[in-house]
Amino acid sequence: AQKVTQAQTEISVVEKEDVTLDCVYETRDTTYYLFWYKQPPSGELVFLIRRNSFDEQNEISGRYSWNFQKSTSSFNFTITASQVVDSAVYFCALSEAGGNEKLTFGTGTRLTIIP
Amino acid sequence: DAGITQSPRHKVTETGTPVTLRCHQTENHRYMYWYRQDPGHGLRLIHYSYGVKDTDKGEVSDGYSVSRSKTEDFLLTLESATSSQTSVYFCAIGRWVAGGTEQFFGPGTRLTVL
Numbered sequence: 674a675q676k677v678t679q680a681q682t683e684i685s686v687v688e689k690e691d692v693t694l695d696c697v698y699e700t701r702d703t704t705y706y707l708f709w710y711k712q713p714p715s716g717e718l719v720f721l722i723r724r725n726s727f728d729e730q731n732e733i734s735g736r737y738s739w740n741f742q743k744s745t746s747s748f749n750f751t752i753t754a755s756q757v758v759d760s761a762v763y764f765c766a767l768s769e770a771g772g773n774e775k776l777t778f779g780t781g782t783r784l785t786i787i788p
Numbered sequence: 789d790a791g792i793t794q795s796p797r798h799k800v801t802e803t804g805t806p807v808t809l810r811c812h813q814t815e816n817h818r819y820m821y822w823y824r825q826d827p828g829h830g831l832r833l834i835h836y837s838y839g840v841k842d843t844d845k846g847e848v849s850d851g852y853s854v855s856r857s858k859t860e861d862f863l864l865t866l867e868s869a870t871s872s873q874t875s876v877y878f879c880a881i882g883r884w885v886a887g888g889t890e891q892f893f894g895p896g897t898r899l900t901v902l
Binding site for chain 2: 775
């Protein structure tokens with residue numbers, strides 16, 4: 674069975690600080706996908722990134738970066754120079770590849786950026 | 789914008805009544821999903837569909853049924869609503885992008901069962 678663990682339930686940082694959200698996953702599949710979603714206070718779910726299991730290259734998109742380490746089964750998300758608009762709940766998710774690709778979500782991390 | 793709408797957006801109902809939630813997409817995607825979101829649980833898959841009339845169960849399917857008679861519509865039915873089904877329900881579509889599938893979500897339906 675697949676499992677995603679986001680051990681940080683809530684994090685608060687002061688604006689402009691860097692913050693890292695942790696995600697640890699379990700799967701027996703050799704090929705899989707990892708995702709991050711953002712849920713702002715308005716409630717919608719916003720897709721941020723998909724990472725394939727065979728691609729361990731880290732990715733940077735503006736102030737966002739993702740560190741995928743297969744050896745530790747982790748897919749961590751870092752926000753650099755945080756802003757108030759980054760306040761949201763962030764979900765990490767995992768899906769099998771090549772089938773129905775159902776998502777298994779972590780329980781989410783609530784990030785609060787303090788002005 | 790993935791062209792996904794959900795209706796109704798909010799609903800209050802009483803225990804024992806049937807409830808149907810609708811998900812509509814405009815992009816003709818094959819895969820559609822229903823999730824529920826509850827505090828402390830993240831999102832959990834209820835049912836999914838891989839084509840017209842092709843559906844399967846997810847992690848928390850008890851008490852729910854689905855139907856897909858057209859590509860664009862995926863219906864979720866609570867046969868006899870219970871208070872434990874009070875939740876926010878999200879529909880998603882699976883969009884194939886080079887290298888894999890990405891799921892995009894509708895705006896959600898907040899259901900309260902009294």
